[in-house]
Amino acid sequence: MPEPVSRRRFLDLALGGGVVAWLGTVLYPVFSYLKPPATREPVATSVKVAKLSEIPPNSAKIFKFGTKPGILVHTAQGELRAFNAICTHLDCTVQYKPEWKLIWCACHNGRYNLEGINISGPPPRPLQEFTVHVKDDEIHVSRV
């Protein structure tokens, strides 16, 4: 037979439960307040980056893709490639190094080849690749 709950035990439980519930009602709004509301930004699917003539071979341009930076590389061989310009290591913005023909992150010396693959330094993953279209001398980048 289960032990009868004493009056003291019952009151302790009620009081303890009350304290926990009270903490919950205080902390829930506090934590909710600290978390900023999710802003509904239009997700850019395609963006016009530049005119082909503006980006000579063996150079690159950082462009705005929605709220994030992207990088368009015109390789020395004349190919156009575009990637998310955010380093997969710790969020810095990468740049193109024409002398090495590589994409480089200055923060922790991470390097990516022109396929966006991490080849040296701390980055753990390749850069996300975008699709490049050229239409009437204008370069458009869109998400794959």
Added chain:
Amino acid sequence: MSAASEPQPLGRALGWLDERYRIRELLGFLGHKTVPLGPHFVWYYFGGVSLFLFMVQVLTGIMLLLYYQPGEATAHESVKFLISEVQFGWLVRSLHSWSANLMVGAIFVHMFSVFFTRAYRKPRELTWVSGFLLLALTLGFGFSGYLLPWDELAFFATKVGTDIVGALPVVGDFLLVLLRGSEDVTGATLTRFFGIHIALLPGLFTMILAVHLIQIQRQGMSEPEHLQKQPAEKRRSMPFFPAFLLRDLLLWLVVLNVLAVLAVVFPWELGPKADPFAPAPAGIRPEWYFMFMFETLKLLPAHIWIVEGELFGILVFGIGGLLWLLVPFLDRGSERGARHRWLLRAGIVVVAYIAIMTARGYMQ
């Protein structure tokens, strides 16, 4: 009644207060406190120097508040205005930045001197803990204050620093958004860091500092073990009040002068305004006291076993910090006066690692 026997105004005021608050008890307590003399004596000053530099931080920080305007569109502009238009604005900012750096330096010296003289041993374990918390808050001050001018270096340093927090398992994503105020480092981050830097941290710091100081005043200065073992007639000491306090004040004056020279000769620079759509500049690096961690993150490979390199680094530094906090409790032999040799060796390794990695960071 002769003039000599008439109480001085100061004595009268003291009497008035004593009648109400028994203030002579407190002064009597201070009068009994002594500072042990010995070759280790110089280390006693660094806690006081850290305290002094904190006071400089508070004063110059309040002065900066008169002109600084947080916000993506105004932060960099207001700092630029402050250092170029406001009379002595450059000096106040330079003093604030330099004394922040000197404060971190003084705290490091203070902490390692406490470690190597084992001043943390019983009964001062919790003084070490409160000191550790003050160090953590100081680094938080450094990190949050660094972003406020909203220049290029600050922007990327904050991206990296907050992304490290975001890499933590389970709570990472929540903490990242909590700190940044959005997914990315934006004006919302600046607003949050401003609040953290000028309200949250000073409040917490002042409370823990009060605890730390009360702990020290209550227990007195720790005396190194080899001096404690000496016969009483050989042990020398100096009264804390006023002798040691006056020496403290004199040193504070010297520190203030060093600070002034540094601030004037090497005024703190302001980099170009942060541009979220510019690549991270070459030669980017954090403040010197984060350099050893920064260098470590650079050297770690992309993956260590199944964990990402950065996460591995964060976990190692996290565990290292926790062990450092627990030093008084790890040094189990401390009550008997014995010392774990491994703890001393570990301390030397920690200092050497920080020194070598910091130097490496500056040589590249």
